[in-house]
Amino acid sequence: MEIKNVYPPLKRKLNRRRKLRTACGWCFLAAAAACVIVNICVGGKAWSAVALWALWMIWSTLLTPVLVENNLISQSARLLINTCILLILIDLTISSGWAAFVIPIVCYGMLIAIGIIFFLNVSKQRQNMMPMLWVIAGAIVAAICAIFGFSLRNWPIIVLGSIAAALLIATIVILRSQLFAELKKHFHH
Amino acid sequence: MSAKERENKKNARKLVKQEQAKKKLVAKQRVKQERATQKAAKKKPAQQKKAVSKPPKQQYGKKKTQLSEFQRLVATFSSEEQKLLREYFQQLDQHILLPKEWKLPMLHDFEQGILYHLQKGRPLAETLKLLDPLNLGGFYSRPATTWWPLDNAAKVYPISMSHDQMEVFRLSAYLDEDIVPEILQLALTFTIKRFPFFATTIKNGFFWHYIDSAKRRFSVEPEHTIPCAPMNVSLTGAQSFRIVYYRNRVSAEFFHILTDGTGGMIFLKSLLAEYLRLLGIDIPATHGVLDINERPLPIESADDFAKSAVKGQKGSGFAGKPALQMSGYLTHTKPCQVLHFDIEANDLHQLAKERQVSVTTYVLGLMFVAGKAATEEDNGNIQIQVPVNMRNFYPSETIRNFSLYCNICMPISEITSIDDILPEISRQLQEKTSREAMHEMMNAAVKLVSSLKYVPLFIKTTFGNFIYGFFSDRIFSNTLSNLGVVDLPDEMRPYVQKMDFVLGMSPTNRAACSMVTVNNVATFSIAKATIDPSFEEKIYSLLTENGLTFSVSGSEIYGN
Numbered sequence: 001m002e003i004k005n006v007y008p009p010l011k012r013k014l015n016r017r018r019k020l021r022t023a024c025g026w027c028f029l030a031a032a033a034a035c036v037i038v039n040i041c042v043g044g045k046a047w048s049a050v051a052l053w054a055l056w057m058i059w060s061t062l063l064t065p066v067l068v069e070n071n072l073i074s075q076s077a078r079l080l081i082n083t084c085i086l087l088i089l090i091d092l093t094i095s096s097g098w099a100a101f102v103i104p105i106v107c108y109g110m111l112i113a114i115g116i117i118f119f120l121n122v123s124k125q126r127q128n129m130m131p132m133l134w135v136i137a138g139a140i141v142a143a144i145c146a147i148f149g150f151s152l153r154n155w156p157i158i159v160l161g162s163i164a165a166a167l168l169i170a171t172i173v174i175l176r177s178q179l180f181a182e183l184k185k186h187f188h189h
Numbered sequence: 190m191s192a193k194e195r196e197n198k199k200n201a202r203k204l205v206k207q208e209q210a211k212k213k214l215v216a217k218q219r220v221k222q223e224r225a226t227q228k229a230a231k232k233k234p235a236q237q238k239k240a241v242s243k244p245p246k247q248q249y250g251k252k253k254t255q256l257s258e259f260q261r262l263v264a265t266f267s268s269e270e271q272k273l274l275r276e277y278f279q280q281l282d283q284h285i286l287l288p289k290e291w292k293l294p295m296l297h298d299f300e301q302g303i304l305y306h307l308q309k310g311r312p313l314a315e316t317l318k319l320l321d322p323l324n325l326g327g328f329y330s331r332p333a334t335t336w337w338p339l340d341n342a343a344k345v346y347p348i349s350m351s352h353d354q355m356e357v358f359r360l361s362a363y364l365d366e367d368i369v370p371e372i373l374q375l376a377l378t379f380t381i382k383r384f385p386f387f388a389t390t391i392k393n394g395f396f397w398h399y400i401d402s403a404k405r406r407f408s409v410e411p412e413h414t415i416p417c418a419p420m421n422v423s424l425t426g427a428q429s430f431r432i433v434y435y436r437n438r439v440s441a442e443f444f445h446i447l448t449d450g451t452g453g454m455i456f457l458k459s460l461l462a463e464y465l466r467l468l469g470i471d472i473p474a475t476h477g478v479l480d481i482n483e484r485p486l487p488i489e490s491a492d493d494f495a496k497s498a499v500k501g502q503k504g505s506g507f508a509g510k511p512a513l514q515m516s517g518y519l520t521h522t523k524p525c526q527v528l529h530f531d532i533e534a535n536d537l538h539q540l541a542k543e544r545q546v547s548v549t550t551y552v553l554g555l556m557f558v559a560g561k562a563a564t565e566e567d568n569g570n571i572q573i574q575v576p577v578n579m580r581n582f583y584p585s586e587t588i589r590n591f592s593l594y595c596n597i598c599m600p601i602s603e604i605t606s607i608d609d610i611l612p613e614i615s616r617q618l619q620e621k622t623s624r625e626a627m628h629e630m631m632n633a634a635v636k637l638v639s640s641l642k643y644v645p646l647f648i649k650t651t652f653g654n655f656i657y658g659f660f661s662d663r664i665f666s667n668t669l670s671n672l673g674v675v676d677l678p679d680e681m682r683p684y685v686q687k688m689d690f691v692l693g694m695s696p697t698n699r700a701a702c703s704m705v706t707v708n709n710v711a712t713f714s715i716a717k718a719t720i721d722p723s724f725e726e727k728i729y730s731l732l733t734e735n736g737l738t739f740s741v742s743g744s745e746i747y748g749n
Contacts (some may be wrong), residue, residue, distance in 0.1 A: 007744035070423035189396040
C-alpha cells in the first residue's frame with residue numbers, strides 16, 4: 001500500500017511532557033513509598049505525611065497542572081491551599097503550636113498578592129476572579145469563627161479578615177453588576 | 190528629488206517610530222503566545238509559506254531603523270492614496286478596541302493583507318474595499334460579556350479530558366492553490382464574529398464548566414504538530430479551536446465542547462467562503478455558508494438536547510458490554526498515524542446500491558471485516574460507534590453539539606464476508622438510528638446530566654475519567670462518523686478539491702474512522718493508535734477486490 005505523505009514533518013519531539021510526567025511519577029511514587037516505609041521502621045513522629053504532601057504539591061503544581069483555568073489567580077489560590085495544608089501537617093506531626101499564628105499570615109500575604117494581580121488588570125482578570133472570591137470567603141469565615149470564639153483569636157486572623165473584607169468591598173464597588181453576572185455564570189447548573 | 194517624493198519619505202519616516210513600537214509588542218505577544226502554547230516551531234518546512242503570525246526578523250532587537258515592506262510600499266503612494274490608507278486605519282482603529290497585546294498584531298494582519306493584494310497588482314481602493322473594516326462589525330469593539338453553558342453532549346468532554354487525552358476532531362479542505370496565510374488570518378478575523386460561541390474560552394463553574402466569551406485575536410498557524418493534538422485551553426482567553434494550514438489545506442480543529450461535525454463544517458465552509466471572498470472570489474451565503482455580516486441567531490447557539498428531550502419519558506442506550514479491541518500495541522502518541530482513502534464517490538455509491546444498502550452500511554461492513562483481521566481474539570463482539578446527527582430528527586439550526594451515537598454490534602464469529610454481514614448491519618443501523626431509539630438515548634443523556642447537576646464539579650472531574658472509560662470507550666472497538674455529502678455553493682465548488690474529517694483518539698480504541706464526501710471524492714479517514722497495519726491493509730485489499738478507484742494519502746508514523 002503506497003501512502004502519499006500529505007502532512008508536514010514534525011518540528012518538535014512529541015510526548016516530552018508525558019515522558020517527563022511518567023518518569024517523575026515513578027520517582028515520586030518510589031520516594032513516597034520510601035518515606036512511609038522508613039518512617040514506619042524508624043518510628044517517631046509522622047514526618048512522612050509532610051513529605052507525601054510536599055511531593056503531591058510538586059506533582060500537582062508543576063507536572064500535572066489543572067487543565068482548565070490555570071491562570072495566576074487560580075494558581076495562587078491553589079498554592080495557598082496546598083501551603084496551608086502543608087503547614088497544618090507540619091504543625092500536627094513535627095512541631096506544634098505555631099500554625100494558628102503563621103497560617104493567617106501566609107493567607108493574608110497571598111491574599112494581598114492575589115488582590116494585586118486582580119486589581120492591576122481588572123478587565124482581563126474579571127473572568128478569573130472566582131478563585132479569589134473563594135479565598136476571600138474562606139478568610140472571612142475563618143475571621144468570623146475567630147471573632148465568635150470558635151477558633152483562636154489573634155492579630156493575624158483579624159488582619160486576614162480585614163484584608164478579605166476590604167478586597168470584597170473593593171471588588172463589589174468596582175465590578176457592581178458584573179460581579180453578580182460572574183456569580184451567575186459560576187453557579188449555573 | 191521631487192517635492193512629492195520628499196513628502197512621501199517624510200510621511201514614511203513619521204510612521205517608523207510608531208511602527209517600531211507596534212512591532213515590538215507584536216513580537217512580544219508572539220513569543221508569549223508561542224511559549225504559552227508550547228508550539229514554537231524553530232524552523233519552517235521548506236515548501237511552507239512564511240507564517241503570517243511570525244513577525245519580521247528585524248523586530249528582535251536590531252538597532253538599525255528599517256522600514257517594513259508595508260511602509261516602503263506606502264512611501265511610494267501618492268498623497269491621495271496615503272490619505273485613503275490613513276482613513277482606512279482610522280476606521281480600523283475604531284473597530285478594534287482590544288488591549289494592545291491583541292490590537293497591534295491585528296493591525297499588522299491588515300497590513301499584511303493589504304500588502305499581499307498590492308503585490309498581486311490589485312488597486313489600493315479595491316483592496317481596501319475587500320478588507321473593509323465594516324466586516325469586523327462591533328465584535329472587537331465591545332467587552333466580552335456573553336457566556337454559554339455547555340450543551341448536554343459537551344458536558345462530558347472537559348470532565349473526561351486529561352493531559353494526553355482530549356476530544357478534538359478536525360475538518361480539512363484542500364483548495365486548488367496553496368493557502369495565503371495573511372488572507373486566511375483575516376478571513377478568520379472576520380468570520381469568528383458570526384460564531385460568537387467559538388470565540389470563547391472554557392471556565393470552571395461550581396457545578397459545570399461553561400464557555401465564556403473571549404475578545405482577542407484568534408490566530409491561524411502553520412501546521413507543525415500531529416492532527417487532533419490536545420489543546421492548551423487553560424490560559425486566560427485560550428482558544429478551544431485551532432485553524433492550521435499546510436500547502437493547499439486549511440484545517441479546523443475543534444475541541445468537542447464547541448460543536449460537532451455538522452457545526453464544524455458550517456464554520457469551515459463559512460471561513461473558506463470568506464477566504465475566497467478576500468481573494469476576490471464572491472461566494473454567496475447559501476448551502477450552509479453563513480453570511481458573516483449577519484447577526485448570529487440565538488437558535489444557532491441553542492442547546493437543542495434540553496429543548497428536544499421530554500421529561501419523564503423512557504431513556505436508554507448508554508451502557509454496554511466491553512467490546513473487542515484490535516490486538517496491536519496501543520501507542521502513546523495518539524493518533525500515531527492518519528490515513529485517507531480518497532474513493533470515487535459515485536463508484537462507492539453504486540457499489541452500495543448494488544447491495545441495496547447505504548454507503549455507511551457498506552463502509553461499516555468493510556470495517557467489521559478489517560476489524561476481525563486486526564484482532565487475534567476469537568470470541569466477543571466487535572462494536573462500532575456510529576454518531577447520529579440529531580438534526581435529522583428534530584428541527585434544529587444549532588451549530589453546537591446535537592449528535593448522539595448508536596452501537597453497531599457483531600459477534601466476531603459471525604463476521605465472514607462483507608456480503609454476508611451487510612443485511613445484519615443494515616438492520617441494526619435502521620433499528621438503532623430510528624427516531625424512537627435516538628429519542629430514548631437523548632432522554633437518557635438529559636436525565637444523566639440532570640441527575641448530576643447539583644454535584645460539585647470537582648467531584649465530577651475526579652470521577653470523570655473513570656466513568657467516561659466505563660461508559661464510552663471500552664464498549665467500542667472503533668468509530669465511524671460519516672458526515673455525508675457536503676453541499677457547497679456552485680461558485681465555491683471549483684476551488685475545493687476535497688475535504689477530510691479526522692477524529693481524535695479515545696484512550697483504548699486502536700482506530701477511529703470518519704468519512705466525508707465533496708466533489709465526488711469520498712474521503713475515508715483512519716486515525717490510528719497502533720502501528721500494526723492490519724486494519725488499513727485489509728481495508729485496502731477489500732476496496733481493491735471490490736474494484737473501486739482510490740488513492741491513499743496520510744501522515745508518517747508519528748511515534749509509538
